[in-house]
Amino acid sequence: MQLTRRHALAAAAGIAAAPLLSPTFARAAAPVADKQAPSFYRYKVGDIQVTVVSDGRFSFPLEDTLIPNARKEEVDAALEQAFLPRDMFTIYFAPLVINTGGKLVVIDTGNGPVAKVNSKGTNGQFADNMAAAGIDPKAVDMVVISHFHTDHVNGLLAADGTPAFPNAEVLVPATEWKFWMDDGEMSRAPAGRMQGLFKNNRNIFEAGLKKKVTPYEWGKEVAPGLLAVESIGHTPGHTSYVLSSGTGKVFIQSDVTNNPNPFATHPAWHGFFDQIPDVAEATRRRVYDMVVAEKLMVQGFHYPFPGLGHVEKDGSGYRVIPAPWNPTI
C-alpha cells in the first residue's frame, strides 16, 4: 500500500470521528511533564571518558545584526534549508567533563547561576546537569577555559560569588589572559558589548578567583591527553583542543563555529561575536579542511546536544553529521 497525503488525512478524520470518551478507556489523564531529562552524554576516547553536560540553550529573534555581512533573508533561507524555524536563532551550550583516569577536568563552564535565574532555567544548567550526572564539583582537579566569553567563564563562580570548583586549578590561554587583563585594551574597548565583557572578566577573575589562574601555551598538553591548539579570531586567544588516548582522537573545537547551521554551512558569514572576523573565518576554513581531511570527530561547544559529529565538505561550506546516540558507553 502506498501511503499518500490523502490516506493520512483520511486516517486523521477517522480518529476525529471516534467517540471521545469510550467507556473502555481509563479516565484518569496522565500528568503532562514539564521538564526534559537531565542532559548529559558519555563516550570514550581511548581510555579517557568524556561527559558532555548541557548548559541549555538561548533562543532569540533573528536580526540583521547577528551576521553583519549577510542579509536576514539569506540567513532565513539557510535556516529553512536546515529545517529550522525562520526568524529565530538558537545557540546551544555544552561544556565537557573529562575523566583521564588520574584527573577530573572540566572544559568551559557555561553561562553560570545568574543566567540560570535570568533565563528561567533555559540556560545556566551546567551545575544541575553535572549533579544529575553524579559529578561533584569539589572532585574536579582542573578547569580549562577556551576563551573569555560569558557562556564559557561565568560558571566558574557559584551563586554566592565564590569559586564553583573550589579544589580545581583554573587554566587559561596565556594570550587570552594577557588581552583581557590589559588595562590599555580595556580602556580602548568600544562601549556596549566589549566593555561589558571586560567588566565581566575582571569580576570573574579578579573579584571571584583573586587571579588564581595558570596561563597555558598552545602546542602543549594542558591535562593528560589534552593538547591545546591555537584557533584565534573568535577572540585573540581562542583555543581548541585535540583529546587523544590510544587510537582514539577527537577535536574539541570550542567556538571555531557557533551553531553549524548556518555557521559551518556558510563559513564566510561573520557572527557579531567573532572579535577579529577575517581571522576567525580563516581559522574556520583551516580547521574544517583539516578535520575533513583527517576524518576527525569534532566536539562542538555550540553544536546541538550532545555536540559530537563528523564534518564533510559541502559545496563552498561544510556539513556536520551528528554521531549516532550510543545507549551504552
Ligand SMILES: [Zn+2]
Ligand atoms: Zn561561546
